[in-house]
Amino acid sequence: MGPHPLLRGRYTSVEGKRIFVDGLFDAGAKHYDGVAEWGFLGSGGAYRRWALQRAGLRRGDRLLDVACGTGLVAVAAMKVLGSAEGITCLDPSEGMLGVAKTKLAARFVRGRAEQLPFPDETFDFLSMGYALRHVTSLAEAFGEYHRVLKPGGRLLILEVTKPQGRMGGFLFRAYFGRLYPLLTRLVTRSHAASDMMAYFWETMDACVPPAAVLESLRFAGFTSAQRAGALGLFSEYTAVKA
Numbered sequence: 120m121g122p123h124p125l126l127r128g129r130y131t132s133v134e135g136k137r138i139f140v141d142g143l144f145d146a147g148a149k150h151y152d153g154v155a156e157w158g159f160l161g162s163g164g165a166y167r168r169w170a171l172q173r174a175g176l177r178r179g180d181r182l183l184d185v186a187c188g189t190g191l192v193a194v195a196a197m198k199v200l201g202s203a204e205g206i207t208c209l210d211p212s213e214g215m216l217g218v219a220k221t222k223l224a225a226r227f228v229r230g231r232a233e234q235l236p237f238p239d240e241t242f243d244f245l246s247m248g249y250a251l252r253h254v255t256s257l258a259e260a261f262g263e264y265h266r267v268l269k270p271g272g273r274l275l276i277l278e279v280t281k282p283q284g285r286m287g288g289f290l291f292r293a294y295f296g297r298l299y300p301l302l303t304r305l306v307t308r309s310h311a312a313s314d315m316m317a318y319f320w321e322t323m324d325a326c327v328p329p330a331a332v333l334e335s336l337r338f339a340g341f342t343s344a345q346r347a348g349a350l351g352l353f354s355e356y357t358a359v360k361a
Contacts, residue, residue, distance in 0.1 A: 147309070151218070182243070185235075253322070
């Protein structure tokens with residue numbers, strides 16, 4: 120099961136999705152940090168650090184940040200861990216990795232969530248920030264997450280989830296579906312950046328419900344899988360490898 124159906128206006132196959140998403144992030148990478156900063160009112164860094172701490176990230180942990188993008192979650196993790204020495208950042212986009220490399224002295228690897236290039240039981244903690252919608256298979260990704268975590272290892276997946284209520288859904292659609300892409304185009308003067316934000320909305324709108332994500336985590340062998348909501352907008356999925 121994918122995190123959402125194929126978006127026929129964007130691609131018509133799983134491989135087509137990979138190619139499209141890689142190109143989208145390569146083109147928009149240089150704008151991503153600025154757009155994320157003002158789009159979430161400058162609260163992202165503090166929230167990421169807080170979520171990592173509550174999920175159990177501790178000094179001495181070896182962390183894998185999957186789909187690290189420009190390194191926003193990894194930078195927050197570095198502040199919790201005290202250094203970037205134990206952090207490995209993985210992403211399929213060269214453009215995103217290039218930006219991330221300017222921020223911290225972590226280990227950087229190009230790769231995908233569905234086929235992690237690491238030995239079994241390598242990491243104590245695995246994080247993924249706002250990228251679950253971009254994988255091609257929840258079962259494959261979560262199976263790999265379970266494989267590379269040590270026994271007792273913890274997982275944190277951050278996502279934006281469309282509210283279920285009528286009014287919440289309307290406001291969500293108005294902001295992420297229309298206003299955010301428009302403001303991104305005006306601020307950056309970049310069609311690529313605006314298209315990246317428009318695609319974010321499309322995947323948020325089509326994403327499977329939280330119950331399906333939790334079911335996939337449990338099927339992969341994780342225990343204590345749960346979702347905590349924040350501000351009616353953010354989802355924090357946590358789980359443990361028994």
